[in-house]
Amino acid sequence: MSTHASYHHGNLPRTIISAALDVIAESGPSAVSLRDLARRAGVSHAAPAHHFGDRAGLLTAVAVQGFGLLADALAEAQRQTGDFLEVGVAYVGFAVGHPAHFAVMFRPELYRADDPELIAAKARAGESLYRGVAPFSASESGPDSPEAALAAWSLVHGFATLWLSGNLPAGLPADPRQAARGVASVLFSRRG
Amino acid sequence: MSTHASYHHGNLPRTIISAALDVIAESGPSAVSLRDLARRAGVSHAAPAHHFGDRAGLLTAVAVQGFGLLADALAEAQRQTGDFLEVGVAYVGFAVGHPAHFAVMFRPELYRADDPELIAAKARAGESLYRGVAPFSASESGPDSPEAALAAWSLVHGFATLWLSGNLPAGLPADPRQAARGVASVLFSRRG
DNA sequence: CGGGGAATCTTGACACTGACTAGATTACTC
């Protein structure tokens, strides 16, 4: 934890991303300023550009990290419970637990959507999600029908978005995961 | 349609909002620049600020207009079909038909969320939506259970968001309304 | 162990932005 005051910072990229996540979580992606991040890290105003190229490059790194974390979270829920409802809940849990990442990941205009690393991370998250919801999709409308999977994804994505933007009405459980479980059950629970 | 080159523009607010919608639809809300809009309208760089105060004021006006249009669209679908599935489809139809409005409406950090006009317009849209899906909510889990209504809202909102951000996989119907109908049916269709 | 190339960071500059103030011009009302 030594804060060397040397010429070289030591781990600037990680520091910059971490600071960016703080800013995004508090004020949204549009409030991210490379110069401000540089100030927080105690380096010159152009240092971040050296590592990320430009603003879009920085947000690309954030998105890549986000898709990786999402893939991990979904795979973990799938492994632990094997229940597609819980995979959906994990999706919401990730969004609420990593609001800064989530706020960037689904706004391709903010970053370089054609970045190879990004495409790979995104594909990995997509696979985790699909694997988690596939049993539901199969039970609903045949093993190769995409509608049910899309409905599941849309539902949890929409719920997470509305929750994060503060557009949901009052009266819901304070724990977003529990609230999501109640709402997702409407779609996921099969009855008679 | 006379373009008077007089000192007074005539209808600057409407012109500015219209130009802003073009910019947002093409490059997102963060690409909106008051100076650019002023140039497009052929007025000085500070003229827009006179009407809207600042950037947030302009986007507040956009959001108010958007919630009004959404309320109208939902009420119209409800009146014409009386089917909650079609109200959900109309929600997606509005989002895809007015992407610029939609891109602003659910990002409160972009505008003045405490603006009275905005609150009123938002409440009106909320009522239209609730009225549209209330029958479904009642049929699903009792007349006063919010889960089903939230599930419906989350699903159509999530689908619209994913569609607009280009995150949905290929192979869907080219018409977003038709695609939405297929996906929403998974939730809305009651069987056995 | 030391020299040289590469990585990292600094400094300076440019065009652009939102926001503010003061003043010019036009419309509208009485």
Add this chain to the structure above:
DNA sequence: GAGTAATCTAGTCAGTGTCAAGATTCCCCG
């Protein structure tokens, strides 16, 4: 038709992203 309000212009300021050139340090190869 005069006076007031609405509308728009012009000038300025701090802040931003991005680029180019130079300074400093690390690290690997001889």
